[in-house]
Amino acid sequence: MSHLEKAITCMVEVFEEYATKDDKKHQLSAAEFAELMNKELAGPEFQGKLDQEVRDEAIAKLDKNHDGEINFREFSMFLATLARGYYRSTKKGKGNKGKSAKSE
Amino acid sequence: MSHLEKAITCMVEVFEEYATKDDKKHQLSAAEFAELMNKELAGPEFQGKLDQEVRDEAIAKLDKNHDGEINFREFSMFLATLARGYYRSTKKGKGNKGKSAKSE
Numbered sequence: 001m002s003h004l005e006k007a008i009t010c011m012v013e014v015f016e017e018y019a020t021k022d023d024k025k026h027q028l029s030a031a032e033f034a035e036l037m038n039k040e041l042a043g044p045e046f047q048g049k050l051d052q053e054v055r056d057e058a059i060a061k062l063d064k065n066h067d068g069e070i071n072f073r074e075f076s077m078f079l080a081t082l083a084r085g086y087y088r089s090t091k092k093g094k095g096n097k098g099k100s101a102k103s104e
Numbered sequence: 105m106s107h108l109e110k111a112i113t114c115m116v117e118v119f120e121e122y123a124t125k126d127d128k129k130h131q132l133s134a135a136e137f138a139e140l141m142n143k144e145l146a147g148p149e150f151q152g153k154l155d156q157e158v159r160d161e162a163i164a165k166l167d168k169n170h171d172g173e174i175n176f177r178e179f180s181m182f183l184a185t186l187a188r189g190y191y192r193s194t195k196k197g198k199g200n201k202g203k204s205a206k207s208e
Contacts, residue, residue: 004118005150007111008183012191014108046109072191076184079112087116087176
């Protein structure tokens with residue numbers, strides 16, 4: 001498998017790992033989601049790349065369908081939102097328009 | 105970094121690797137996207153899990169904004185759609201629950 005294929009399967013595996021902790025095996029409860037966030041998305045290196053704003057935006061999207069449970073569709077959109085935040089931050093970091101960040 | 109954090113950063117890295125091949129560094133041209141698909145998302149193991157229907161659905165979504173270029177937002181939604189197809193297929197594949205699902 002390519003890295004990208006592994007990335008996609010990882011999204012599924014992590015969801016399943018946490019979603020299956022309680023009786024509703026296909027949804028993350030608030031507690032399961034909180035545990036997933038704390039264990040899988042709290043690394044300082046990753047966090048450093050994500051503005052609080054992006055996290056808030058991503059969480060707000062989850063809240064839209066708020067029935068207290070997060071299905072895989074919602075989770076996949078959540079990860080896509082985080083990825084967009086990460087993408088924006090890498091571009092900022094690089095100073096890609098040739099401004100000043102050349103020597104980082 | 106956790107596996108999930110690596111998965112998210114991988115989505116970004118692969119996009120950048122292909123998007124930067126031509127002058128429009130923040131978008132995938134049709135040619136860049138085709139190359140990405142052929143090199144990064146064509147493994148038999150992964151393909152075996154994805155119905156043609158899912159691929160078609162994902163590509164159709166890309167086409168919605170069709171200006172011949174795919175930005176990261178569109179790409180992230182595309183990957184989320186693939187992930188949902190993969191998730192559905194793993195559930196099909198597993199059939200019943202409770203077979204040997206005793207987790208750590």
